[in-house]
Amino acid sequence: MTEPGQLTDTDHVAAPGVPALAEPVVSLAGRRRETLHFALRNKKVVGALVVISGFLVLGLVAPLFTDHGPNEYVGPPAAGPSADYWFGTTTFGQDVFLQFANGIRSTFVVGLLGGGLAALIGMTVGFVAGYRGGLVDELLNMLTNIVLVLPALAVLIILHAYVGVTSVPMQAVFIGLFSWPWVARAVRAQTFSLRSREFVDLARLSGMRPLAVIRREIAPNMSSYLFMTFILLFGGSVLMAATLDFIGLGPTDAISLGLMMNSAVHWSALHLGLWWWFVPPGAAITAIVGALYVMNVGLDEVFNPKLREM
Amino acid sequence: MRRYFGRKLAIYALTFVVAVTLNWIIPRFMPGDPVLRMLTRTSVSNPEAIAPMRAYYENVFGLDVPLWKQYVNYWVELFQGNLGVSVWLFPAPVADVILHAVPYTLALLLPSILLSWWAGNKVGALAARSTWLDNTALPVSYALTATPYMWLGILLAWGLGIVAGVFPVAGGYSFELRPDWSWVFVGSLALHWFLPFLSLFLVAFGGWAIGMRNLIIYELEADYASYLAALGAPRRLIRRYAFRNALLPQITGLALQLGVLVSGALVTEIVFAYPGLGHLILQAIQNQDFFLLQGAFLFIVIGVLVANFVIDIVYVLVDPRTRTGMQGAA
Amino acid sequence: MTLQVDDLRVCYRTLMGEVRALDGVSFTVADGEIMGVVGESGCGKSTLGKSLVRLDNRMKHVGGTVTVDGEPLPIADDRAMNRFRFTSVSIIPQYAMSALNPTRRIGRLVADLLDAHGMSYAATRPELVRRLALVGLPETVLDSYPIELSGGMKQRVVLVLSTLRDPALLVADEVTSALDVSTQRAVAQTLVEFRDRGYVRGMLVVTHDISLVYQIADTIMVMYAGRLAEKAPSDVVVTEPLHPYTQLLIGALPEVGARFSERRLTGIPGRPPGLRNPPQGCRFRARCPLAFDKCAEQPPFVEVAENHQVACWKAGS
Amino acid sequence: MLRLDQVSKTFRLGAFGNRELTAVKDVSLSVDPGEVVSLIGESGSGKTTIGRMVLGLASPTKGRVTFDGVQVSGLRGRALHGYHRRVQGVFQDPFSTFNPVFKADRVFALVRDGFFGSVPAAQWRQRVETALHGVRLEPADVLDKYPHQLSGGQLQRMLIARALLLDIRLLVADEIISMLDASTRVDVLNLLGELKSSGLGVLFVTHDLALGTYISDRTVILRAGEVVEAGPTETVFTNPSHEYTRNLLAAVPHLHRRWDEPVK
Amino acid sequence: TGDDGAATPGAGGLPGPAGGGGAYPRNETLYTSGTQWGPPNSWNPIIPGYAMGTVGLAYETLFLFDPQKTELSPWLAEKGEWADKTYTLTLREGITWSDGKPLTADDVKYTAELGKIKAVPYSNLWTWLSAVDVVDARTAKFTFSDPRIQEWENWLYENPIVPKHIWESRSEADITTTANEKPVGTGPYEYLTHDQDRMVWKKKADWWATKALNLDVKPNYIVDIVNSSNEVALGLLLQGNMDLSNNFLPGIANLVKGDFKIKTYYPEPPYMLSANTAMLIPNTTKAPMNDVAFRRALASSIETKKIVEGVYGNIVRAANPTGLLPVWDQFVDQGVVSQNGFSFDTAKAKKTLADAGYKDTNNDGFVEGKDGKPVKLSLIVPAGWTDWMEAARVISAGAQAAGINVVPEFPDAGALDDARTAGTFDLVLNNWAGLSNTPWNYYNYVFQLPIQKQQFNANFARYENKTAWELVQKLARTAQDSPDFKTTISELERIHLTELPMIPLWYNGLWAQFNTAHWTNWPSSAGDAPKDLPTTWNNLWEMGSIKMLTQLKPVA
């Protein structure tokens, strides 16, 4: 039961792996430079950044050095890793490394777009519900709860099956549409506690409109939290996309890490011993998502002075 | 308390209605006509036969009445446990098809969810107090929770199944056996069950361990922990309290994760050709069996709803703050 | 003599450097004495209180000794201290509102705690109930969760709990700040009563409300910037303070009936210095109306009259 | 100037608003120019709620809050904007009144954005400095700093300066000193006293009786949302007519005078 | 409607002791897969979707079709004779149903008359059949209003006879919706048990053919494993846990050469017999596919070899330009082919386009339509059909090289069905002209008229050619051995190749790979090996696969 102005504990919940916030607001108080200072000294953050940017650069740059598409038959079929084909070739003679690099690109697109959209929706819903309270809150809360209990994958499967998904961005959008509820919940809880802060009243006395209050007063206070939320959504979207791709509901006009695994399995790479076809894509996803999670913990330590000193 | 449950129930009921309605709407307004599918399948060639066949199948699938009536019928049938007829497995009733697959899925899901939750929390709590464990278990947990279910599945199937040949990689039990309760049979069931279970368990385990570790660190920082320490309480007691309190968000976390876990199970079943729901759903998609897909979807939604509700009840039982009705901001 | 603190130095470790929150503090609390500790925010009152019971993991014992009943407290050794906590030193923390585990019934909490100390809950319970009754709480609070209690009730539960084993010394940190005037009074008087009944022998009441501490304390100790400024019987501190800081502090307190239009009160200009790099010499120098050259040297904390100690060059003369 | 007529405020609690809590019940009071009215009561007695209603941040469930005869709760958009030009508030906790993420002087920028968009920057700076001097702050000390770098007293004074940027006639001061050190309290109180002399009306909300008397002309004692006693401050304090007021006064710790008998 | 037969794991699928447990002796059991893609749930031979073996192992047809000799051979029927518009059918003697009752002409009549129910797939039989009369217990006489010989033969070997004594009590609705658990048939096997992932048949004690034809099926048990995916089948096959996989197993060519005890029908490419023809189908109602020159250019732009080798690794073979399956080689008119056939030749494709007036006016590398507008054609293939998706990519690449902008698209299979049925597509791949008793089927598939709003299973190109359609109908009424048959086919081939309403590309294989660890003497191209079709696919038992079971030899 939620009473205006109060929160049940159930509402204030972090997804597993999401560190619960000790304090609703980590008051960064303009210590941005300080934050950066600590961030750059935090091994977790730096390590994760290196991994992620490494993959990002690979995804962005590698495809530029070749003039054929990732699906073209360029080499001998089913050849193992070699100097010419670093990650070997598929049964058709496609360059696995090329697919891999392009797949990473899709992975980032899905993460950014899917995570971004989910963050946008989740935050909007959370902010509005938390700030307005009352009936609006009740309704949005209900919506959130509904979407929350609907198993996202099942919904996505249904949607994919009916609508069909042709491109990576489209897939990302669908994923984004169904992964926001926990964000909405968390943001709502935070907004709830922030909106009773007196600076919100002061902003209102200064003639600020509600949306401006949310955007210019409340959101900046949660920026670190929102950023961490986005990171988790990014990782979640990547995993979800990989899952969908794997069961053959991925984009049809592109290559992605999930699709690589899908075709590897489809074309019996396991039995034919073509491990280079299915090991790299999964490893890349694990590395990227894992790095994101680790970065999240690192950032938590950076943002939260209590943890910083442990 | 009653109001709390009333409210929860209302939300669940509403979710259910929305899910059912969505479920009803989508196939009716999307491309892919089940009647067409049946007509194509039955190889009707002469034009005269098409119209009566169409009428016949429309009747079978209940599509020959006005939309509103179809909607009402849908609900009525639903409450009679009737989810319609499968197109792909025509003429099998969807409910039947699903019921046969569900035991396998549950056999994977329940143990993997509960055990991973239990073990993850234990290990997470241990990691929070031991630097050594923290430095080993934590990175492993991160890697695990970031692993896509199917990839872990593929690796296990490949490594332990195909290369090492220790475990079978298809089916619910050996194809050479007829079901009975002999040791051989049960052993075969377990052998086929193990790898899919393991991959589900491992991925979920990582998430819980990390969650618990982080939560417990926050709990150990809490005021009540310092107070106990100031009163000379031994670490053991403080840790026990911290663990107990950290479990609460993990319980709600479980509710939040159910959907993800179910999806994980579906994909894992596909990798291991385990005869559960995941497989059925994949086939339903590939065969445009929207009725089956709908049924499976509904089933999952109901399952998740029920599980959520159970978790809600458990939560109320273990957290006094929800019981008093005068909760403070968490 | 119950408590003797000698040249206690404690600092906080931060990434920006050490904060020397207690910088050479020496005093004694006699048997049966209630000592009020006052001062502006951030002058180290809570740090003093915490140091005597439990240094949290950010605090570091730099120097000095603490003895209770002649026995030295190993305050730097968290484990060794456990033997003294609860029995010999105890604390009511500043955060009493959140000091109880929210998911345990009070009774269970007490039982767990006693159990950990090798005591029987069943045997202790009658005494517990009696003390609860003394602070006006029914036995049923033992079956309640903390959330079911009001702030004042929680405050009193913590009071009873902290003193359950009749500690020699109780540190009460801002126990009344969050309460209404009437509850405030009740809690404050309970503290006195506990002392009178011998549940606690010596008490350190940390607060910034001088008027309140004046009501219950035998002695008042004024702190400034991690050091002691003045210590004297409470009447003396209120009526004839010697340290300029104490004088200004008391002068800034409005009395009921004082009117702006009639008598203007004045505050103390400026702010206390930061403790990361405290100034040399008398730390109050910058704000002190009487400051003179000698203040560049640190004044000793000396007894100028019976039981009256001051750290000011001007006060001694 | 400000009048409250039989104002009540009821909050709906519970999942579907099925529990009610009357935070303010039939409160009537008025504040005239140059007058300081103290609103005194224990925690939860509805003081803040009244303040918020006066400021238009909440609307009364029953009764009318009027300013110069205009009903405050009916104000919207431009009219509300105009109202805030004349009526402003300062709140209890200076640290939470400043958004910790931004520099403290942003409160001035907000006023400019909200009300004086057309004033040139240089001129605006001039005005801000004048206002800061008005609250006896050295602009160099407080501008371009983050809230945590300033003291509570400085922050509270900045907030008053902010209000002074507008040609306000009424200030709602909600426990503006309770979070401050005894030494800084007095400065802020003295400042209010001076402003009052220049014709500003102040609704002074506090739970501290001693402070209530220091600057106020009239005092209103609240209990559980209801007015138990109201009148000239002198009268209320020297000659309380209500039992509750007497108990309250008795519990106040005085310097130089000990509590007589225990209050249970 | 619990399909929980005798030995099904109890309600809800949990294994129960019912039906007895235990293992199937390995040397008596044949493990197969490739037919059943979902849990077995229907043993009703009348409606499609029945469990593997329902027709073939349990129910049987009157005739088998022998693809070697391309003629029917008697099975339940002893013989059948045409006399003008009547066909007299004589049943073999001594055949009984598995419940012991004899098979009679009444059963045949009853089965044929089921077609009067509109929902029975062969209901159109009754548009040209007028009556069935029972002459005596073993003789039935069919009277036709329009004797379509080819179509009738098709019916004779494709439709199983069901026991009247059991079925007659069922209502019309029941007949088309019942799961028909515990089927009572005449075939060599009986239902034993099933589960989510398997279907188990058990050999029946006295099968009529053992006596009558000296045919004895060797496996005592047939365990058909439900396909979850082809790669799973490959795994089981490699481990020797499966004996016959009728799955599409890419990469099998490597394994056949290796030491894995895995064999295919041919030891070298194409490894498999051919099962059907994969066709590129242009929508001839749309420009520029309505222009035969354009279609010809498209046909020459496709490098089928690359599909055969690159995508399939040589387990399929390129199609003859006529598209007729290899079994009909005798009907391929080489003259027509050499004169009108097409082959991969990008230059020629370009020339054909140029000659027909298609030019690249905007220099984007692709020709524009005759109206000057850019041409962009989508070639649709169902998402998830990975081999076809790859093939579509090859086709598009070839077309683009020739200047035709073809883009592969992979809609959901349902959307693709809709597009193909409604005719909204540009280009589509389809292979529904499969192995059958007569080339008539193939041409019926290519030329069928009239064009309807929805084309369900033929002439997706929506190509209208009355002459061709008349020839197809004529073919239906012509006996295969009459010389007329051959000339009619030649004429059809000529029309097909000059008009190219559909472009035959390659023959999909009759996927079949065997593991010889437990069973040997599999069908093979080797000299003395059996030549039966090595498959468990539905409809193929009746083409002689059933005989494969009688030839198998257990490894001791």
Ligand SMILES: Nc1ncnc2c1ncn2[C@@H]1O[C@H](COP(=O)(O)OP(=O)(O)OP(=O)(O)O)[C@@H](O)[C@H]1O
């Ligand atoms: N955890 C900490 N880390 C770093 N510095 C600290 C910490 N806690 C307190 N300090 C610093 O130590 C000094 C003394 O703090 P302490 O809490 O003892 O003051 P106090 O007199 O109790 O003030 P208050 O009246 O506000 O409670 C202050 O300067 C404060 O900033």
Ligand SMILES: Nc1ncnc2c1ncn2[C@@H]1O[C@H](COP(=O)(O)OP(=O)(O)OP(=O)(O)O)[C@@H](O)[C@H]1O
């Ligand atoms: N937004 C709200 N929703 C529900 N109840 C509220 C709300 N705001 C205040 N209340 C309730 O109204 C009553 C009066 O609150 P108010 O804040 O006005 O008291 P107060 O006199 O200012 O107390 P304090 O001295 O603690 O600030 C309290 O019981 C409070 O819980």
Ligand SMILES: [Mg+2]
């Ligand atoms: Mg303190």
Ligand SMILES: [Mg+2]
């Ligand atoms: Mg208030």
Ligand code: NI
């Ligand atoms: Ni001095």
